Amino acid sequence: MERQGRIIIRGIVQGVGFRPFVYAKAHELGIVGTVQNAGSEVRINAYGDKFEKFRDLVADGTPLSVIDSVETLPIQGPWPDSFSIIPSAEGSLTGLIPPDVATCDDCIEDIFRISGRYEGYFATSCVNCGPRYSIIRTLPYDRERTAMDEFPPCNECTTEYVDPLCRRHHAQTIACNSCGPQLTLLTSTGEILQIQDPIKETSKLLDQGEILAIRGIGGFHIACIGDVAEELKKRLGRPEQPLAIMAHLDVIRKLTDISNEEEITLRSPAAPIMVLDKKDPTAISHVSNLHTVGCMLPYTGLHHLIFAALKSPFLIMTSANVPGYPMITDQEQIVSRLSKTVGYILTHNRDIVNRCDDSVIRKNLIIRLSRGLAPRRVAHDLGNEAILGVGPELNANVTIYRDGFTITSPHIGNVRNPATFAYLTETIERLSSLLKPNIKVIAHDLHPQFLSTRFAKEMAEDIGATIIPVQHHMAHIAAACQDPCVGIAIDGVGYGTDGTVWGGEIFTGEVPHLSRVAHLQPVLMPGGDLATKFPERMLYGILPDEQTEQILTSRGWSEPDLKILSQQVSKRFNTVQTTSTGRILDAAAALLGICRQKTYDGEPAMKLESAAWGVKPELWPLSFGKDQDSRILDTSSLLMITRDKYARSESDASAIQTIASSFQFNLARGIAKLAIDAAEEEGYTNIALSGGVSYNEAIRRTIAEEVKTQGMKLVINREYPLGDGCISYGQCVWAGMSRQ
Template sequence: MRRSGTIIIRGIVQGVGFRPFVYAAARSLGIHGSVTNLGSEVIIHAEGEKFDEFLRKIRIGPRLSGIDDFLVYPLEGVIADDFRILESGPGNLTGLIPPDVAICEHCIADISEKGGHYSRYWATSCVDCGPRYSIIRALPYDRIRTTMDLFPPCPICEGEYTNPLLRRHHAQTIACARCGPTLTLMDRDGNSLTDTDTIQRAAELLDAGKILAIRGIGGFHIACIESAAERLKSLLGRTEQPLAIMAEYDIAEEMTIIHPEDAEILRSPARPIVVLEKRDHSAHETISNLHTIGVMLPYTGLHHLLFSHLTSPLLVMTSANSPGDPMITEIDQAMSRLRGTVEYFLTHNREIMNRCDDSVVRDGLIIRLSRGMAPKRSRVDLGEKAILAVGPELNANATIYNDGICITSPHIGNIRNPPTLRYLEETVDRLRTLTGITPEIIACDAHPQFLSTRYAKNLAEELGADLIPVQHHRAHIAAATVEECIGIAIDGVGYGDDQTVWGGEIFAGKVPEYARVGHLEEVLMPGGDTATRHPERMLYGIIQRDEILDLLKARGWNDVALSALAHQVERRFNTTTTTSTGRVLDAASALLGLCRERTYDGEPAMRLEAAAAQGSPTDWEIIIHDSGGTATLLTTHLMEKALTEYLPYTSELPMVRRRGVADIAASFQHNLARGIAHLAVLAAEENGIMKAALSGGVCYNRMIRRTICSELSDHGITPIINTEYPLGDGCISYGQTIMAGRR
């Protein structure tokens, strides 16, 4: 039995209360020694009769920690008669800092306690909760290197901060109404409303139907009650886009179907938005006209205090920035951009150092990796060279690698405009500063015209790093697994090896060598990107038949527009080809009259899925051609079958047509998924590989994903789905890192 030792613990050990955790364990077991924090390492010198029990106790780690290595060496030298917490110092920084997390139950109790030190204080937190990444300036993580350094703690807070037996010991965000950040409520002209309790007044305004901008942990949200949702959408110019809500759990349960795994995610420290199925698909249509709605629980003290005053059961909550743009963090910027939309501003004076949007999850799968979940840290051996990957064009983030650790940033947005490009640059600079890493390899998308690709090229030249372009869909598969597999990459758009638009791809092999062995049929995109905004163009690109032109004419297309479309397709003028799964779903949505113009990303396919949720699928014929050793699924055949099924319903009454459309939508999704699965099965049998990785934004479609997985399993093939990173483009920077490292 050992009585002493030096213990080195590596991983996420900063900002999680590791030293107080070790101190409390040592005191309870009569252990002497010391504990210090050096970046990503905790070093403990310990001695005592119950040393082995001490090891077992600290091996668990505090709630927010993540332990990579737990090493015990012989103790050298003499230690003190008591147990001491020593100052933290610099060291290896690959542990980084944990993400911002929701207020814990203990702190909720503190703000609810009448007459307590933290009673009704909006920014109450402890070592187990509160802001982390959003406030950090530099490592190691101590108050002086965060945006809390401007708020010196009062004597009571200082006493708790310095007491190792209390849960606020070394809680860098400790604060109270006497010493901490303060709230201000203003009208759109900047006049402060100081006549009453700030939060109570804000709740009264919300209950009255007013629209407020609320500054949170990582940026501004726009909030209103349900009766004001339609007006808010109109003001934002997003009349069709579904919005998320914030509500207490019991209200969310009344509105939606919450499975146990959903409940666990909803209540997790990350508190993401969870996309849930409505109990009544037609309910709350002013918020979401889909069969689903995004729900998040209150996750800050401010939210809990607001709900304690609100009479309305829920708040509509949406990011104040335009879709794809960076979060708005500063009050002057918010007032300038939102003046025509927002009537009041509820803000605070704690600087947001690193902006962070809400994370989004559906069916346990990450849609947006951000607050509460990022920076995301993963262990993977990619060799000795440091790597930076800057991601794709849409839904981008960045990943940096060194010494067996990948760190992926929170969601950045769509790198199509200068502000988001600057945010990418800012994020990369922050990652490099916080980790102390200078990349020797920089990975980027293979598309030469992306702004992120140009940035990567310029940065590589500046640093003397190697530049490695990575094909989009191969990055998708690499992010899902490093094992040999059949790769199924189904999404909206990606630059292919042949310089066309890919998006329905089957690969075989092992990272970094994936051979393209199957794909969806190449179809036409009349007008290129215009066909993504107007999916009826995509429909005619797939089926060039008079029935489609007649259908479009009946919907209001004039003869000139129809003639121009027909000639454009015939002459292939400004018409590219694509194998995109997303574009095929768009065309099906247009055929069924569900979405004739896309007003937000993914709208046509999401409307198709919403309609299909009410229908029952039937099996259709699947046709696969072998073209030069590459299997091709004929999507034109599926679309023609859908057209044949749909035309008889065009003259039916709306109720009958709606039921028919639901069944056709369900059947189209079901059979497209069956066809994709058949491509993968053929590839598996030909290559002797019995594992298949699924990735791409189309995989969020529950019916498509489940149908593919079911078909694979029926043929003895094990499906692999990434639950640690988004299935959409939020996994690409990580996949690029894997591809570059394995090369």
């Protein structure tokens, strides 16, 4: 029987209360020795008759920890008299600090305990909850290396910090109203309001219909009550974009058909925004005119305190930034950029070191990987070289591979924007400072004009790294499945190996050897990006005939505009060819009059899905062709059927819903058939699915049912977004496997 030894536990063991957990177990079992943080390790020297039981218990870890390995080494020397936590040291960096998590129930109880030490204090937390990634500057995770170093703990907090029987034992974020961060309520121009209780005043202002900016864990939100939603959209210049709400669970249950599984995710420590089906698809249309609405629970002490004084049933909560730009984190930016949007600003004086937007999940599929879920750390053997994946251009994030693990950053945004591109480089620098990788390979998108591509090439030249371009949709499949498979990549756009715009692709093979064997019909985008903003252009690019011209004329298109459009298509001037699934859905939405102008990302396809929601589709004939070595689904024939049916039912709303449902259903059937036929030819049983169009429940469900009917398996990576938030991870996978 072993009675002593050095236990080395590796994984996510920083910022998860691991040392106090070990201390408590040692105290419980009569173990003497030491515990120490060392990078991504916890090193324990333990002595005692119950050593083996102690080792088994600490190997289970804490609720927020992730254990990769437990190693026991022999140790010599005399036994110490007690067990102690000793100062941190340098060590391996294969783990990382965990994501920010919601305030735990115990701390919420403390906040509302009358005459308790934490009564009414917004930044109450313990070893099991609160900010982590957003406050960390460097590892190991100690208070002096976080944004909390500016708030020396008072005597009472210090007493709890050193008490092994307290859940705030060695909690680096411990603070109270006497020593911790403080709240201030400002006017929109930054003038401080001299009031006794900023939280109660905030709730009062919200109930009165004011719009406020509220500083949270990872950045600012803009908040208002539901009655003010339309005014907020007007001020933001987003009249059609759905907004998310924050509410208690009973309100969310009344509004939505939330499932047990969705409720578990909603109430998890990650506390994401959940995109849920409404009970009544037409309800709260001023908040969301789709059949879904984004919902989140109060997840910080500040939120709970605001709701305790609020009369309204829910709040609108939206990120305080222009779509595609980084979340605003500091007070000066809010005043300079949003003084005409918000009336007041509720802020605190704790630095946000690493900004972090809210995560978004639908049907337990990740849409946006961020607070609570990122940094995302996944075990994956990609070789001995450290790899950086710089991601795509839209909905970007970055991934670093080192020593058997990929680490993916929170959501960054649209790196076309200079501010977001700066955030991309800032995030790479931040992760690199935490992980200290010796980057040898940099993977980037195939598109030569992306800023991220240029950055990858410049960085590679500076540090002497190898660059590996990865085609956008192949990165999607690499993120979804590394086994031999057929891959379905359906999204908006991506630069193809032939220089055209792809977006409806079928691949066969095994990463990094994928072959494009089928795709959607190549169609024209008159005006290039202009066709994504005005999807009626897309409609004409696919069906450039007199019947389409008549539809456009009836909707107010002038003769000169139609002539220019016709010439663009006939002469192929400023006209891009694409196989994009998203653009086909845009064209259908435009044809049916569901969405004629895109005002936010994915709007036409999302409105098409909502129009079709719950309506039984019709079975339409499918047409296929062939181009060189690829099979092709004829999408123009589907659109012609749609147009013919629309012409007979133009004023019949229910008929249009049926047409919308049928178009989606038959498009999905066609995509599934391309994949199934390829799988049968190659002898594969796995069919991987990725791409932003996969969030469309009707399309995804149809593909899944068709695949299952043929005895095959649909593979989806639920650890990463189906959209472009998986690309940087897929780039790392591709690059690593191509180097082996």
